[in-house]
Amino acid sequence: MALKRTHTIQELNPGMAGHPxxxxxxxxxxxxxxxxxxxxxxxxxxxxxxxxxxxxSRPAFELAxxxxxxxxxxxxxxxxxxxxxxxxxNLPTGEIEVYASELELLNTAKTPPFYLxxxxxxxxxxxxxxxxxxxxxxxxxxNMVLRHRVIKSLRNFLDERGFLEIETPILTKSSPEGARxxxxxxxxxxxxxxxxxxxPQIFKQILMVAGIEKYYQVARCFRDEDLRAxxxxxxxxxxxxxxxxxxxxxxxLTESMLARAFADGIGRQISVPFPRMTYDEAMKFYGTxxxxxxxxxxxxDLTDLLRESEFKVxxxxxxxxxxxxxxxxxxxxxxxxxxxxxxxxxAIDLGARGLAWIQVTDEGMKSPIIKFISxxxxxxxxxxxxxxxxxxxxxxxxxxxxxxxxxxxIRLELGRRLQLIDEDALSFVWVTDFPLxxxxxxxxxxxxxxxxxxxxxxxxxxxAAPQSAKARAYDLVLNGTExxxxxxxxxxxxxxxxxxxxxxxxxxxxxxxxxxxxxxxxYGAPPHGGIAFGLDRLIMLxxxxxxxxxxxAFPKTQSASCPMTHAPSTVREEQLKELNIKxxxx
RNA sequence: GGAGCCGUAGUGUAGAGGUUAACAUGUCGGCCUGUCAAGCCGAAGAUCGCGGGUUCAAGUCCCGUCGGCUCCGCCA
Numbered sequence: 001m002a003l004k005r006t007h008t009i010q011e012l013n014p015g016m017a018g019h020p021x022x023x024x025x026x027x028x029x030x031x032x033x034x035x036x037x038x039x040x041x042x043x044x045x046x047x048x049x050x051x052x053x054x055x056x057s058r059p060a061f062e063l064a065x066x067x068x069x070x071x072x073x074x075x076x077x078x079x080x081x082x083x084x085x086x087x088x089x090n091l092p093t094g095e096i097e098v099y100a101s102e103l104e105l106l107n108t109a110k111t112p113p114f115y116l117x118x119x120x121x122x123x124x125x126x127x128x129x130x131x132x133x134x135x136x137x138x139x140x141x142x143n144m145v146l147r148h149r150v151i152k153s154l155r156n157f158l159d160e161r162g163f164l165e166i167e168t169p170i171l172t173k174s175s176p177e178g179a180r181x182x183x184x185x186x187x188x189x190x191x192x193x194x195x196x197x198x199x200p201q202i203f204k205q206i207l208m209v210a211g212i213e214k215y216y217q218v219a220r221c222f223r224d225e226d227l228r229a230x231x232x233x234x235x236x237x238x239x240x241x242x243x244x245x246x247x248x249x250x251x252x253l254t255e256s257m258l259a260r261a262f263a264d265g266i267g268r269q270i271s272v273p274f275p276r277m278t279y280d281e282a283m284k285f286y287g288t289x290x291x292x293x294x295x296x297x298x299x300x301d302l303t304d305l306l307r308e309s310e311f312k313v314x315x316x317x318x319x320x321x322x323x324x325x326x327x328x329x330x331x332x333x334x335x336x337x338x339x340x341x342x343x344x345x346x347a348i349d350l351g352a353r354g355l356a357w358i359q360v361t362d363e364g365m366k367s368p369i370i371k372f373i374s375x376x377x378x379x380x381x382x383x384x385x386x387x388x389x390x391x392x393x394x395x396x397x398x399x400x401x402x403x404x405x406x407x408x409x410i411r412l413e414l415g416r417r418l419q420l421i422d423e424d425a426l427s428f429v430w431v432t433d434f435p436l437x438x439x440x441x442x443x444x445x446x447x448x449x450x451x452x453x454x455x456x457x458x459x460x461x462x463x464a465a466p467q468s469a470k471a472r473a474y475d476l477v478l479n480g481t482e483x484x485x486x487x488x489x490x491x492x493x494x495x496x497x498x499x500x501x502x503x504x505x506x507x508x509x510x511x512x513x514x515x516x517x518x519x520x521x522x523y524g525a526p527p528h529g530g531i532a533f534g535l536d537r538l539i540m541l542x543x544x545x546x547x548x549x550x551x552x553a554f555p556k557t558q559s560a561s562c563p564m565t566h567a568p569s570t571v572r573e574e575q576l577k578e579l580n581i582k583x584x585x586x
Numbered sequence: 587g588g589a590g591c592c593g594u595a596g597u598g599u600a601g602a603g604g605u606u607a608a609c610a611u612g613u614c615g616g617c618c619u620g621u622c623a624a625g626c627c628g629a630a631g632a633u634c635g636c637g638g639g640u641u642c643a644a645g646u647c648c649c650g651u652c653g654g655c656u657c658c659g660c661c662a
Binding site for chain 1 (some may be wrong): 589590592593596597598599611612613617618619620621622623624625653654655656657658659660661662
């Protein structure tokens with residue numbers, strides 16, 4: 001390579017007019033006018049127009065006739081102001097251009113299988129198969145830059161606050177509870193396996209026992225579960241743990257840290273402290289533990305008003321221990337029958353047996369169910385839902401969890417359909433006071449809602465009434481997406497033993513799976529707690545993307561495969577033999 | 587494990603039982619000295635994802651299968 005780069009494209013400006021430069025990069029576009037050739041040259045930092053004129057250099061011009069999109073070139077030339085009338089206001093470098101005196105072809109390139117532009121509509125599998133081309137697109141490159149800046153901001157902040165970044169093992173021990181593990185066979189120990197970490201949870205707690213006091217890690221986590229737009233089998237957490245702290249310390253740290261990250265990442269001021277809501281309030285009013293507070297349509301409980309209702313659907317649900325709740329879809333009385341039927345179908349898909357509705361009109365309430373509802377009940381409903389002419393009231397009657405899921409889903413659908421969501425809003429909320437345990441009907445035992453190391457709010461009452469015990473746990477929700485969660489941990493060996501017993505683990509299982517942790521806790525474990533953030537999700541929201549795949553350089557498809565490398569794949573028979581593994585698939 | 591949507595030149599789409607599968611863009615060739623979504627002229631480019639079925643006839647209808655996406659279950 002004869003030509004050596006002197007500047008990146010971003011560094012060029014009108015003040016450099018007349019200066020010689022050498023630029024390197026890729027041919028973004030080429031416009032051949034016969035006697036004059038324009039090439040938009042792209043490097044990581046930007047685009048600039050290069051002009052090839054045979055009167056300046058015939059050899060450079062003739063070579064420029066043969067270059068094509070995505071060829072890799074080096075150009076020597078002079079920065080010039082563009083002639084009057086040819087300024088391109090759409091380009092940061094639009095006032096200038098580079099008059100080429102020398103062109104070096106560094107590499108040719110096949111024509112890309114899709115356009116390397118923003119806002120392309122192309123099959124995602126093609127983008128993933130040629131991810132190196134996809135990442136050349138400005139919007140994807142911006143996402144990678146954002147990701148870098150945010151992670152750097154988080155690291156700077158935590159460093160300033162006295163945190164140590166410590167790495168924990170990727171090859172570790174499988175533990176019961178939680179997600180399905182990815183397993184790695186051990187060659188040295190035939191028949192035994194490592195597990196990839198679902199999170200560094202136990203290691204970070206042991207680092208607290210080790211006296212680290214303030215730990216963090218940008219940690220890769222692995223969970224072998226089905227994928228979603230916001231779930232990948234491997235993902236990145238910002239994992240944090242602190243000793244001698246309580247919930248308020250974690251929340252303050254989080255709020256300050258995210259204020260900095262949003263400022264550094266996307267130049268946005270966010271309002272702190274974040275509002276807080278209990279889990280019970282979130283479930284009751286929003287039907288989910290990750291409420292999207294960018295819009296209203298709050299769910300209202302009507303159970304007390306309808307206990308004696310003539311309408312069997314309501315009365316039966318209440319008498320069997322359920323609830324009746326409703327949403328006032330304001331201004332939706334004019335919805336067509338088909339639109340309402342779509343909502344009913346959604347409700348049924350979400351597990352409801354039906355979705356009752358009342359249209360509020362100037363002439364009064366209209367509904368197939370109206371004849372079963374007494375005037376007093378109607379008044380009560382109208383008053384609680386603040387119903388006005390033009391509103392549509394949607395009712396669901398069932399067990400509480402079903403009603404929450406159904407109306408929570410209906411609420412989100414209405415929010416989208418009625419365009420109530422401000423896409424620029426950043427609506428944070430802490431969700432607190434989670435239940436500690438939930439009953440698993442299949443396994444006939446309690447399972448930890450958060451994880452088995454979470455401290456109960458009242459250890460005294462844990463055994464007396466485990467089902468109603470609250471956890472010292474907190475989730476952070478942004479625009480209806482859970483972006484972080486954590487808890488104050490159990491640091492007493494005896495309490496941790498009780499927890500494991502409640503979860504139905506035998507003493508042998510506990511000793512086998514968690515013995516090392518319990519042993520560590522006998523050597524002076526400090527009170528501690530922490531939080532972990534889903535960095536992919538956080539950055540996805542900052543970048544206003546709908547999928548974390550757009551902020552991960554090399555993500556996997558919904559079937560957990562990589563179209564570029566074709567992982568996962570079969571391996572040679574000898575490899576399996578060496579690992580003492582035999583597959584049962586043909 | 588389940589539900590829904592999608593699969594047609596390189597790419598994005600049209601084609602809803604009947605002639606030679608159409609349009610845009612890209613690609614290739616020619617012309618062109620101020621374009622920037624350059625323009626003009628010309629050319630090439632399709633296993634209609636795959637397999638089976640119905641029919642005189644299937645890109646089109648049916649069944650299966652593979653792949654992708656969204657969602658439910660699952661995700662301490």
